[in-house]
Amino acid sequence: MGFLKKYYKLIGTIITVIAMVFVVKKIVTMDVDWSMFAHGKTLAIICGCTLVQAAMVLFMTMPWLRFIRILSGIQIPVRDALPVYTKSNLMKYVPGNIFQYVGRNQLAADLHISHVDVACATVLDIICCMLTPLLLIVILMGRDMLELIVTYRRNFLIVLGVGILVLALAIVILRWKFREHLRRYFEKYRRLLSRSILPRLLMVFLLYLTQYVISTVMYAVPAYLMFDVPAEKMGLFLGTYLFSWIIGFVTPGAPGGIGIREAVMVLMCGSFMSTDTIMLYAVTMRIISTFGDVVAFLAGLALERIWKKKTVHTTA
Numbered sequence: 641m642g643f644l645k646k647y648y649k650l651i652g653t654i655i656t657v658i659a660m661v662f663v664v665k666k667i668v669t670m671d672v673d674w675s676m677f678a679h680g681k682t683l684a685i686i687c688g689c690t691l692v693q694a695a696m697v698l699f700m701t702m703p704w705l706r707f708i709r710i711l712s713g714i715q716i717p718v719r720d721a722l723p724v725y726t727k728s729n730l731m732k733y734v735p736g737n738i739f740q741y742v743g744r745n746q747l748a749a750d751l752h753i754s755h756v757d758v759a760c761a762t763v764l765d766i767i768c769c770m771l772t773p774l775l776l777i778v779i780l781m782g783r784d785m786l787e788l789i790v791t792y793r794r795n796f797l798i799v800l801g802v803g804i805l806v807l808a809l810a811i812v813i814l815r816w817k818f819r820e821h822l823r824r825y826f827e828k829y830r831r832l833l834s835r836s837i838l839p840r841l842l843m844v845f846l847l848y849l850t851q852y853v854i855s856t857v858m859y860a861v862p863a864y865l866m867f868d869v870p871a872e873k874m875g876l877f878l879g880t881y882l883f884s885w886i887i888g889f890v891t892p893g894a895p896g897g898i899g900i901r902e903a904v905m906v907l908m909c910g911s912f913m914s915t916d917t918i919m920l921y922a923v924t925m926r927i928i929s930t931f932g933d934v935v936a937f938l939a940g941l942a943l944e945r946i947w948k949k950k951t952v953h954t955t956a
Contacts, residue, residue: 652746655731655739662733666930672923685862686928692858693932696851698939701725703768703847704744707761710840712753719947721747726940730933741766770889772848773882776856780879788883788908856882859925867921873912880908881925 677683705721708714728743741762748755777785856878863869869877884904905918 649746649749652727652743655734655743656727659730659733659739662735663730663930663934666733667927670923670926672927677924677927682866685865686924689858689861689928690931690935692854693928694935694939696855696858697726697729697933697936698722699847699851703844703851704761704765706840706844706847707764708747708753708758710837710844711760712757714751714753716747716751716753719943720751723940723944724750726936730937733930733933768845768848770886772845772852773886775849776852777879777882777886780856780875780882782875784876784908785879785883788880788904791907792887792904852882862924862928863921866924867913867917870912873909877909877913880905 677686701718701722704725705716705718708716708721724744724747728740728746731739731743744762745755745758747753748758781788859878859881860874863877864871864874881901884901887904888900902919902922905922906915909918
């Protein structure tokens with residue numbers, strides 16, 4: 641177990657360093673005139689939104705952790721999960737788009753808990769991170785959402801088809817190699833799906849909803865104050881931005897949704913915003929998102945050190 645923990649920490653550290661390299665590369669290679677963000681009002685808006693973004697990354701530890709607690713039956717403290725979550729979140733900048741999810745299993749190695757429980761919690765987290773913004777999109781866009789669904793139905797059908805094939809293949813392999821383990825975990829999770837667990841699941845859903853509501857309000861601030869999006873079009877604009885994030889997320893071969901998001905935004909918002917303005921907004925949000933992830937990572941490191949010192953002083 642000790643060897644496994646050291647193995648995960650070493651691999652995690654290497655991937656984190658690689659992630660930082662790609663973060664720096666992304667910032668340096670952004671096609672943007674940084675001088676236009678040097679104005680007092682603009683800089684204040686971006687800094688404020690960056691801090692909100694960082695806070696949301698820290699906050700999103702909670703629903704993921706609650707899923708782990710439900711699946712494992714262990715009351716894992718926040719101080720153990722938050723540094724792992726913020727570190728793994730930074731790994732999404734490494735090409736491949738899987739390291740941020742695999743990295744979360746360091747928590748299982750650190751605490752000697754089931755890797756299956758942590759992996760299943762991560763799968764549930766991904767599903768909720770897709771479904772919750774869809775609810776907000778329906779509220780914000782209404783009928784306009786149908787046009788987007790029809791336009792990008794091919795993206796969803798491809799991902800759905802690939803997802804079903806991967807799931808079917810995984811089930812076949814698991815039944816062949818780990819039939820007894822699979823039966824044991826199925827029985828364990830089936831027992832968890834009782835009426836008594838529903839309030840806890842509802843609380844997790846409310847955490848996701850809170851996060852996306854706050855994030856959507858944050859998206860609206862630069863849209864209204866910096867890019868003059870009309871108030872009457874704000875629902876359509878924000879709904880489209882959320883939808884563009886989902887399209888970028890599920891589209892294979894589009895790291896970070898580069899290009900895909902902008903195309904969705906131009907399609908729906910081109911009638912009241914110029915293409916250049918939409919592109920500039922997208923770049924601004926990428927800057928906020930990137931720096932927010934870095935700030936959250938640094939905050940996670942700082943909190944980890946503080947909590948470790950408190951633990952040492954308590955046990956001394």
